[in-house]
Amino acid sequence: MLTIVTIREILKASPTTWLSAGETKELSTKPTHKRSTWQLGRFAAKQAIRRFLHWRYQASHPLRDIQIMRAPGAKPHFELAQSSPRVPADLAGQIDLSISHAGNVGVADIALIQSDGLVGVDVERIRHFKAETVNSFLTAEERELLSCGPVEHYDQLATLMWSVKEAYLKARGIGIVQHPNTISVLQQDQRSWPTIVERDIRVSASVWFGWLPGGYVITRVTLPQ
Amino acid sequence: MQKSLVTKVYRIIARSLEFNVKDIAPTDRLEDISDDSIQLFELVLAFEKEFNTQVKYEDLMQIETVGDILAYIERVTSNSHQ
Numbered sequence: 038m039l040t041i042v043t044i045r046e047i048l049k050a051s052p053t054t055w056l057s058a059g060e061t062k063e064l065s066t067k068p069t070h071k072r073s074t075w076q077l078g079r080f081a082a083k084q085a086i087r088r089f090l091h092w093r094y095q096a097s098h099p100l101r102d103i104q105i106m107r108a109p110g111a112k113p114h115f116e117l118a119q120s121s122p123r124v125p126a127d128l129a130g131q132i133d134l135s136i137s138h139a140g141n142v143g144v145a146d147i148a149l150i151q152s153d154g155l156v157g158v159d160v161e162r163i164r165h166f167k168a169e170t171v172n173s174f175l176t177a178e179e180r181e182l183l184s185c186g187p188v189e190h191y192d193q194l195a196t197l198m199w200s201v202k203e204a205y206l207k208a209r210g211i212g213i214v215q216h217p218n219t220i221s222v223l224q225q226d227q228r229s230w231p232t233i234v235e236r237d238i239r240v241s242a243s244v245w246f247g248w249l250p251g252g253y254v255i256t257r258v259t260l261p262q
Numbered sequence: 263m264q265k266s267l268v269t270k271v272y273r274i275i276a277r278s279l280e281f282n283v284k285d286i287a288p289t290d291r292l293e294d295i296s297d298d299s300i301q302l303f304e305l306v307l308a309f310e311k312e313f314n315t316q317v318k319y320e321d322l323m324q325i326e327t328v329g330d331i332l333a334y335i336e337r338v339t340s341n342s343h344q
Contacts, residue, residue, distance in 0.1 A: 071294050110323050139298055161298065170304050203299055213299050214323045 038092075039158065039257060040085035041249070044141035047076050055083065055100035057118060077143025078136040079105055085145040086115055086134070096123040105136075112210045135207055142253050154261040157208030159200045163252045165192050174199060174217040178234075182223060197231075197254050198222040201244055204258040205233055208242075233258070263336050271335055274312055275328060278305040288329035295328075313339060 053061055060079065067075050083100040090096045102118040113134050120126060133148045135158045148156040175183070179198055183191055201222040206212055221234040222244075233240040246256040269283075276283040279296050286295070296302050306317050309331075315338050325334055 068294050109326055161300070164300070166300075167304070169307060170300070173307055174303065199300060211323075213303065214319050216319045217303070 038085045038089045039146045039255075040081045040088065040144065041255065042077055042081045042084065042143045044073060044077065047073060047080055047143075052076055055080065057101055057104045060104060074138045074140070074143070077141070078138035078145065079143075081138075081143040081145035082113065082115070082134060082136045085147050086132075089132075089147055090121075090124060094121070094123040096121045105134075110212075112207075133208075135204075137204075137207075137255075139253065141251065142249060142255075144255055146257055148259060150262060154259050155208045155210070156260075157204040157206065157258045158256065159204040159207065160249075160253055160255045161196050161200045161203075163193050163196045163254060166195055171195050174202070176218050176221040178221045178223060193248075193254070197246055197256065200254050200256040201231055201233065201246065201258065204244075204256045205240070205242060205260075208258045208260045263332060267336065267339065268332060270312065271309075271332055272328075274308050275305065275331070278308045286328055288327065288332060290328045291326055292328070292331075293326075309335065 052064060056064060056079070064072055064075060080100075082105050083103045086103050087098055087100060090098055098117060098121065104116045104118060105113055106116065107113040113136055114129055115132075115134060116129060117124065125131070131150055133150050133155045134145065135156050136143070136145045137158050137160045138144070139160045140162050142160050144158050144160045146156050146158045148154060172180070175195070175198065183194055186194060199217065202217045202220045203213065205220060206215060219236060222231050223234060224231045231244045231246070233242050233244065241261055243259045244256070246254060248254055272283045272286050275281065275286055275295075279301055281295060292302060296305070306322070309315070310317055313335065321334065325331055
């Protein structure tokens with residue numbers, strides 16, 4: 038249920054129409070310049086959950102009733118403001134949710150833990166990195182891979198590597214509390230999906246990525262349970 | 263905490279996250295004053311360079327605000343002086 042939203046969708050409706058009272062209060066605590074990006078992530082998450090509930094349980098819930106919460110250091114989760122006879126009461130505990138936002142884009146995905154495993158998503162603006170930054174977060178294998186590719190794609194691929202690492206760490210629920218240079222994102226050829234190698238061991242993970250207009254990359258990593 | 267250390271930390275944050283020093287407060291949450299994780303990573307690199315230290319990434323889980331950074335840097339710099 039990968040869901041992508043852009044700033045245009047956020048601007049169409051007042052946040053009070055789709056945020057709960059608690060979320061509206063949380064929004065008011067954010068710095069003014071961060072409120073749009075915060076809303077992007079929330080909107081994407083609520084849309085993803087609403088689509089899932091409709092697809093799996095034929096249940097319809099207004100966005101306002103789908104409350105997204107996140108304790109410090111923990112993955113986000115959701116609660117329904119009103120219970121539904123169609124939706125299992127313990128559904129939130131069966132679902133893994135991941136949210137990301139950057140610039141004018143918000144992304145969210147959910148996974149049924151038992152069947153799909155854990156999920157992490159990330160969206161990044163493609164950028165030119167300072168040499169010190171890229172040399173710090175890339176592994177030797179990654180630097181070699183980039184050096185073999187076209188120079189004009191360097192920034193794109195370096196951003197992709199960062200994004201996959203972050204999505205992977207988010208799937209594990211730990212975020213950037215592990216140095217990114219302990220993880221290698223490698224690609225055998227241009228037609229294959231990237232693989233993740235951590236401390237010389239290939240990780241059993243499914244990696245997907247896509248390029249968005251406006252200079253963004255979106256990545257998704259799922260880890261089997 | 264020494265005022266000079268606070269000033270130094272604030273300047274690093276301001277430079278890395280493109281903020282005005284006077285707009286930074288100890289209660290500011292890093293997720294609210296940074297654009298993205300790459301910017302936060304560069305902030306860590308800046309601190310490592312300035313204080314000649316290697317940050318333990320597992321410690322980052324406890325750092326959510328500017329105040330947390332101040333406390334961490336004070337701990338790191340006092341440990342290095344012992």
